[in-house]
Amino acid sequence: MNMTVSRPQQDAIAPLTKPLSGDVPIVRQYLRIALRWRYVILGAMVACVVLGLIVTLLMTPKYTATATIEISRESSQVTNIQSVERETSLADQEFYQTQYGLLQSRSISERVANQLQLIDDPKFYELFAVSRDEPAFKIVNGRYPSNGRADRQRIAGEILRLNLSVEPTRLSRLVDIHFTSPDAEFSAKVANAWSEAFIQTNLERKLQATSYGRNLLQRQLAQQKERLDESQRQLVGYASQQRIINLPAQQNGDGTTSERSIVADDLASLNTALSQATAERIAAEARYREGGRAGASSEALRNQAINTLRQRRAEYAAEYQKLLIQFEPEYPAARALKSQIDQLDRSISNEERRVSGSLETDYRGAVERERALQARVEQLKGSYLDLRRRSIQYNIYQQEVDTNRALYEGLLQRFKEIGVAGGVGVNNVSVVDQADVPQKPSSPRLLVNLAIALFAGFGIGAGLAIALEQMDEAIADPGEVERRLGLPLLGSVPKVDSVTPKEALLNRKSDLVDAYLAIQTNLAFTTEHGVPRSLSVTSTRPAEGKSTTALALATMLARSGKRVILVDGDMRSPSVHHLGGVSHDYGLSNFLAGQDDIAPLTFDMKDLGFTAMSAGPIPPNAAELLTGSRLSLLIERLHEHFDHVVIDSPPVMGLADAPLIASRVEGVVYAVESHGIRSTLVKTALARLASANAHIFGGVLTKFEARKAHYGYGYEYGYGYGRDKAAEAKS
Structure with missing residues (x-):
């Protein structure tokens, strides 16, 4: 009698038996876990708070002293050659990060240890609970051995660096130097000594950089002077050997020297004259060819004598036409006017032939001048090309002279500008506030530690509750x-x-x-x-x-x-x-x-x-x-x-x-x-x-x-x- 349930019946049962847990929000699920395991969470929180309280009460009070300095951005005065340094705006971040690194450097920490005489002070090591079995820390006759001073200096510097912190003030050039120790007065002393040591180190570094830069420029200046003299001697010697004669040099806008040879000047002058002669020959040829057409040339039209004759002929022709209206051509007066008109025509023709002959003479003269100038220009071209071939090495020597002169003048200018006073006169680091002796300890902070312990206990308790929940296999709800x-x-x-x-x-x-x-x-x-x-x-x-x-x-x-x-x-x-x-x-x-x-x-x-x-x-x-x-x-x-x-x-x-x-x-x-x-x-x-x-x-x-x-x-x-x-x- 084992019977099964049909699918429609199962579908009818499903709404009655569907679990409610799938519809519960995740927040309520975590709240349920917290309520179920509340004693575990509370126990973990109480244990952590008690532990935090005990640890806080057992901790040695420490005092933090703070000194404030200002670091200004200052560009280099030694190697500030044009087109070498990056833009200041792009280098600011790198500059300040470098300064923060220098503030925490080993050299400054050891310098402070030396200035405050901490290297050979047993109280200093006792203050920071430093006890070592090394030979450098074995006291002989109440003093540390001298042969272990280097090791103690290194360890003292490490102690100071471990208790120092550098905190830049956001969006400013101010930097806070914090030093923490169990002694309030000692903390203030180290913070002030640290800021002073950083300023002294910065000044010494500038002095060394200025002195090194001046010596380097002086050596480079002497070397560049020798190179300039040698290049000038080579240039003059080669010009004498090749008989290259140039006009006096001219300085270009880019600093280079420009010289012109006599051949080049002559070729330029003759080439200009040839261009002018060619233009004149073309004009004369045009006038000559135009004059070949009788009575139509522009020269004939512009000739005053021909124009006068033509005017008189026109007058006689007008009178002759008037007579023909009344008389026959054989009329004496008419025949006289006709004879005068013919004479004027012969005079005009003779004058036009004279003008045409003058144009031909001018044209042939222009051709001869052009040919002569052309021959001379061709001769000078050969001389100029030969000069160019001989001037290749000359130009190489000339470029070397110009380059050496520019470098020499640049180094000489930098050498005049640089100096010890210029490098050290302005210090970009200054003390804004000296460190005061702190009046209350910076650590331990009871409320902060208890709050941290409380949150840690809550986290541990929550973790334990979740772990226990995962391990709990009991059926807790329907x-x-x-x-x-x-x-x-x-x-x-x-x-x-x-x-x-x-x-x-x-x-x-x-x-x-x-x-x-x-x-x-x-x-x-x-x-x-x-x-x-x-x-x-x-x-x-x-x-x-x-x-x-x-x-x-x-x-x-x-x-x-x-x-x-x-x-x-x-x-x-x-x-x-x-x-x-x-x-x-x-x-x-x-x-x-x-x-x-x-x-x-x-x-x-x-x-x-x-x-x-x-x-x-x-x-x-x-x-x-x-x-x-x-x-x-x-x-x-x-x-x-x-x-x-x-x-x-x-x-x-x-x-x-x-x-x-x-x-x-x-x-x-x-x-x-x-x-x-x-x-x-x-x-x-x-x-x-x-x-x-x-x-x-x-x-x-x-x-x-x-x-x-x-x-x-x-x-x-x-x-x-x-x-x-x-x-x-x-x-």
């Missing part, structure tokens, strides 16, 4: 039944302390009755026909509330008008007969052993309204009785008289009884004790039932206390709803 075990939740049963389960069931207003009524309601949705007709109740181990669950389910079903029988299936440790006040001389084991009459094996539970069957005599091996078919036969026969058969099954772990019983009924109701069993153990038991093909309807969380639940919300609501109002109404 939501974990499905989340951890994968079982549908049928309901949770509150823990009953003041009365027995039977007494609580007899009180129909008790929380136990309300809880099992809810479980019965959920069971009604597990099969197609409602509440399963046969079911067993089991658990992982004894004393988890399985017998109480079986008793309560039988009671709730009986009160709903059903005929119910409760069978005590735990033949190893029977308990149902105690509820009925009878012995277990007759019961389940008798039927399994072969007795067919069921009536003598049962008894009535009149106060609870159902029939019960005890476990019967305890057999030598209960599992052997259950392996047969007698249990299935018993259930079939009980169904003839009862609507529901509830079997109180033995625990699963260590026994074969529970899987055998589970395989004969429709399904199993699994009881899980809240805060009483590890989830891994329950999973193992469930795996055993699954291997027996048992169908599990769901889980019941027993002995549940809402105040111990992980999420502490919702599970305590409902059982007492309306009772207070009913009590008030009765009163």
